[in-house]
Amino acid sequence: MPPRSIATASITFGLVSIPVRLFPATSSKAISFNLLHAKDNSRIQQKIYCPVDDAIIDRSELVRGYEIEKGRYVTFTDQELKNLEARGDHAIEISEFIPIEEVDPVFFESPFLLGCEPTSARAYRLLAKAMDDTRQVAVARYTMRGKEHVVLIRNYKDGLMLHTMHYGDEVRGFGEIDHGADAPAKPAEVDLAKRLIGDLTQKKFDIDQYKDGYRERVIEAASQKASGQEIAEPPPEVQRGKVIDLMSALKESLKKRGVEVKADRDAGELGKEAPEEAEKSRAPKERARRRAR
Known part of the structure; x- marks a missing residue:
């Protein structure tokens, strides 16, 4: 059907x-839960509370408010909003x-x-x-x-x-978010990154190879609970080490995938400074020598 x-x-x-x-x-297959009273597992009911009157109010007493400035609202009835809908x-x-x-x-x-x-x-x-x-x-x-x-x-x-x-004004740019604009990659790093990308590249995308592990674990745990079984504690997470040397991390990633890396050549390329960087590093030393004379 x-x-x-x-x-x-x-x-x-x-x-x-x-x-x-x-x-x-x-169709979303996300796991959802109901909120229950822990004492007797009965589903709770959510009431609409007015803090000014300190009272539970009925839905018929509600109106929709649009905040025009902090704490100040204009209100609309359902019919007023209906009249504003696009035809x-x-x-x-x-x-x-x-x-x-x-x-x-x-x-x-x-x-x-x-x-x-x-x-x-x-x-x-x-x-x-x-x-x-x-x-x-x-x-x-x-x-x-x-x-x-x-x-x-x-x-x-x-x-x-x-x-x-989405309309154009609904999409955000980086703005003040740091996105590494002042940290350009070195040529040797880019070369190794390209090789790693090449080794991971596939001709076709197969979404079925990716599974929602959390959903599967929750469903399995719910089944175990329903049959009276104890839920086993998950194994401890493997802590990833901090990346101190980007070049070393790239090389190690390639080695783990069986890609040959010529350490001497790569290390030599990484050690080369760009002309502008070399000039900047020499300038303070040169001025210090002149003052010493």
Whole structure:
């Protein structure tokens, strides 16, 4: 039985309209827990508490508040917010086609599979084929649940996928975050890092080789508890040593993977200072000698 769609829409570009259905492309398998009273394992209830009145209040007494400055709010009723929602006509309106390389993955938000209607199968396949042949993706506007979205449509396996996108002002830059701009790597270090990357490089990505170890351990522990077994203590974590010498760490990583490293050559290259660095280190010594005379 096919999954239930969450919305219907029509992809439009030019005079072409392609009816589609949206299906969630992912399903979270994250572990979740219920909060229980430790005394009797009964589920707790969360009440809405007003600290000003020192009282439990009913949900009917709630309004939504938007903070315009610290501690100051303007309030909205549900109807007022409903009136502000975008008026959508179920159209995914394509505004441009671009190379996928132009889109940084940081802008991707939620993925949806696009399924076609029986009447739109031919047009759906036509769009998918044309985008695949030209290696382009579509950028479009789409209103869903009262909110306006920028979305991206791309080929995925044998169909089309839609990604909702973050707006530009929602994505952060490094700003004041230290990202090593003042610590350039030495050529010999870069060479060893490239060799390590090359040895770890695979032609294809296989997500199935990665497993959620935490989820598997929790499920196993829950099964053991349910059958009255004791849960074994996990083995102590292996402490990783601090990387004191980056060059040595790179060499050791290569050796562990069976890659030959010529220590003398690499050490010699690492010991070479760049002309600018050498000049800076000589200058104070030269001034000191002159003063001594």
